[in-house]
Amino acid sequence: MENNISADCIFNLPLPPLINAIEVYTVIEFPQVETSQNDVAAIKNIQATYQLRKISWQGDPCLPRDFSWENLGCNYTDASTPPRITSLDLSKSRLTGSITPILQNLTQLQELDLSNNSLTGPIPTFLANMKSLSLLNLIENNLTGSVPQALLDRKKEGLVLKLEGNLNLCTLSSCKPKEKTKFLLPTIASAASLVVVVVVAFIFVFLKKKVPLDLNTLPSTATVDGRHASQSESSFLxxxxxxxxxxxxxxxxxxxxxxxxxxxxxxxxxxxxxxxxxxxxxxxxxxxxxxxxxxxxxxxxxxxxxxxxxxxxxxxxxxxxxALIYEYMPNGDLKQQLSGKRGRFSLSWENRLRIAVDAALGLEYLHIGCKPPIVHRDIKSTNILLDQNFQAKLADFGLSRSFPTGNETHVSTFVAGTPGYLDPEYYQTNWLTEKSDIYSFGIVLLELISNRPIIQPSREKPHLVDWISFMITNGDITNIVDPQLHQNYDIGSVWKAIEIAMSCVSPSSTGRPNMSRVANDLKECLMSEKSRVGESQDMESQSSMYNSRDITEVSPKAR
Missing domain, CATH: 3.30.200.20 (Phosphorylase Kinase; domain 1)
Known part of the structure; x- marks a missing residue:
């Protein structure tokens, strides 16, 4: 029997036709290492500051070369050297506000075009300190004041400086608003008289009521950075x-x-x-x-x-x-000690655990003992200093931020920190929490264990976290631990320390422990190592590099 199916019959079937296909994927190798993390952090902060909405500004700014960010130029030395951002064109980008100081973090920038925007305020002096800068275009903005002398000097040295179209900008460094000077002295005198009257009235009222006068409550007239400071700015002076x-x-x-x-x-x-x-x-x-x-x-x-x-x-x-004047820390920082630059002694495993406990307790105090809590934001081995007894102390609090309390879970802020130690979640979201410090501390702990560079492009896995993860998968712990320890350690405490560190560097902040948990776990590691060496009653034995201390600390108190 012959089957004859007409075309009309096919189109009247209840089910639609099927098309089968095979998806083929190929791996594209990128031999070039990623763009310098300092430049990446800087350009993303600039993007956030000016709220730039450029479609191409995603992923790595310089790589792949054919898909580098629009209006941004990079130099490419070789495959093992991170590309650097050398030119930035933000002309006609509807920029408002002042010229952000974040620009100076692009240390290899040669050409900067900010023309045809609505930028206001004076031209900042830091632009003259950008040594690589050869072209600066500020045409058609609303900049005011006079051009810094340092920038004019750079122009004499070859800097191409374009300033046309800023109607209220004086191109001479000696510019001064002469018309206002004749009113300056009377204004100052009037203001001073008013202040005297107010102070006298205050004193009279307080004396009359027999209430002691606290001079610290009077308005401050301190000058900060060449400007009149508010009471909040100068209250610490x-x-x-x-x-x-x-x-x-x-x-x-x-x-x-x-x-x-x-x-x-x-x-x-x-x-x-x-x-x-x-x-x-x-x-x-x-x-x-x-x-x-x-x-x-x-x-x-x-x-x-x-x-x-x-x-x-x-x-x-x-x-x-x-200038900041600190207590002197004669044994330098942890980075120097691990590198051997501070003497011929190599830190023992017990010494390293003590330093880790000290640093953890310092961070625990900032996170839990302070009200409101404080996030350090730049935990790294160079910011852990060692005193005469090798007791560790956290330093460098210039980037620290108070952390919100109540129902808030994070602070939205510009990314700050050191490449390699920087929390990737914070870097991607700009959401700062105390878990960002914990990630950085985990990197320091991996340094203490392995004494290896955080980022080493020649390594099979360039970042230390990825490399140690790879070694753990292979069960190769002996190659993780610093060879200078000569396997003189309790293997259990080393494994536990590695587990603590890897939990701290979890990609998601929710998977990281808090600082109290980290400090307690490290104390257990230290007790395990002390049991192994059979610590004597003499806490200052000749074989110890520094005075041993009781690892049980009092809970941090709020200040």
Whole structure:
């Protein structure tokens, strides 16, 4: 029997036709390492500051080359060197507000075009400190004031500086509003008279009521960074020992002995009152950190006190001369100790666990013992200092932020921190929580265990977290632990420490423990190691690198 099915019959079937297909995927290798994390953080902060809505601004700014971000140029040295951002064109991008200081974090930027926007305020001096900058286009904005002399000097050296179209901008560094000067002295005199009358009235009323007058409640007239400061800005100025710059020069013997250098500036050795050793950190004029970070650190260290936080001895706030004066930490920072730059001794496993416990207790105090809680935001091995007894103390609080209480779960803020230690969830969402500190602490703990670089492009897995995860999968713990320990450790405590660290660096903040849990677990590791070595009653035995301390700490108290 012959089956004849007409075309009309096919189209009248109850089910639609089926089309089968095969999806084929191919792996595309990208031999080039990712863009410099400092540049990535900077450009994303710039994007957030100006609320830029550019479709192409997603993923890695410079890679792949054919899909790099629009209006952004990069240089590509070789496959093992991270690309750097060298040009940024934000012309006609509807920018408003002032020129953001985040731009100076693009340290390799050669060309910057901010023309045809609605930017206001003065031209900031930091632009002159961007050494790689060869073109600066500020045409057609609403900038005011005079051009900084340092920028005019750069123009003489070859910088292409375009300023046309800013009607209220004076292109001479000597510009001064002469018409207003004749009114300046009468205005000051009137204001001063008013202040005197108010103060006298206050004194009269309080004396009449026999109520003691607290002079600290009077309005402040301190000048901060060349501007009139509000009471909230200058309230910290009288609460701690304040040194003049002449005194700073004297205590450091004219800045004779440099101890190191960081993002803030150079740290010098000094001596106060003839016998108290101090570390004096001077703000560098080219530093990306300014008065805001300086003030934040002074105020925080006056408010919080803990045995595992570095103590502030005083500060200097005199014009452009800013200095923080700390207790001296003779054994440097943890990074130096692990690298062997501070002496021939290698930290034992017990020593490393003690340092980890100390740092954990300092962080626990910030997160739990302070009201409101504080997030450090820059936990790393160079910010963990060691005193004469190798007791660890957290330092560098310029980026610290108070954490919300109540129903709020996070702070939305610009990303800040150090590449490698930076919480990837915070980096992606700009949501800051105390779990961001815990991620960074987990990286430090992996450093203590392995003594290996955080990021090493030549390694099979460049980031330390990925590399250790790979080694754990293969069960190869001996190659994780620092060879300088010569397998002189309790294997159980090492495994537990690795587990603690890996829980801290969980990709999701919800999977990370709190700092109290971390501190308690590390104490257990330390007790296990002490049991192995059979610690004697003499807590200052000759074989110990520093005085042993009881690991049971009092719970942190709120300040």
């Amino acid at each position: 009288s609460k701690k020992i304040r040194f003049t710059y002449t005194e700073v020069q004297a205590m450091t013997n004219n800045l004779e002995r440099a101890l190191g250098e960081g993002g803030f500036g150079v740290v010098y050795h000094g001596c106060v009152n003839g016998n108290q050793q101090v570390a004096v950190k001077l703000l560098s004029q080219s530093s990306s950190q300014g008065y805001k970070h300086f003030k934040a650190e002074v105020e925080l260290l006056m408010r919080v006190h803990h045995i595992n936080l570095v103590s502030l001895v005083g500060y200097c706030d005199e014009g452009e001369n800013l």
